[in-house]
Amino acid sequence: MYNETVMDHFEHPRNLGEMEDATVVVDVGSPECGDRTKLYLKIEDNVIVDVSFRTLGCAAAIASSSMATEMIKGKTLEEAWNLTNTEVAEALGGLPEQKIHCSVLAEGAIREAINTYRKSQGLEPWQ
């Protein structure tokens, strides 16, 4: 069902775990299946200097979170905001059609974290 890249990120997730000194932490659920991702971002000067996650979900959700965290590490908040679930799925070499929503969970968690951070700074959330 899954390709080698997906299996690799599922079996050896990058950036897995909690972060003591995170700037922002969010816990986001998938409306489709109820699976959840907790995302930790450390932000300095508008850049995501560190990121980690915990996902209670399927293999595709874990692999997507792992890949997405790799893709936003070292990026500006604008760049991270613009990362789409399609790009995450493509970086994984593709996901089965019925598993696309699992990559949406990762994208949603990143956007939720960025807007939680913006609100904490007195800034308007992005749409």
Ligand code: FES
């Ligand atoms: Fe729920 Fe994949 S089935 S995130």
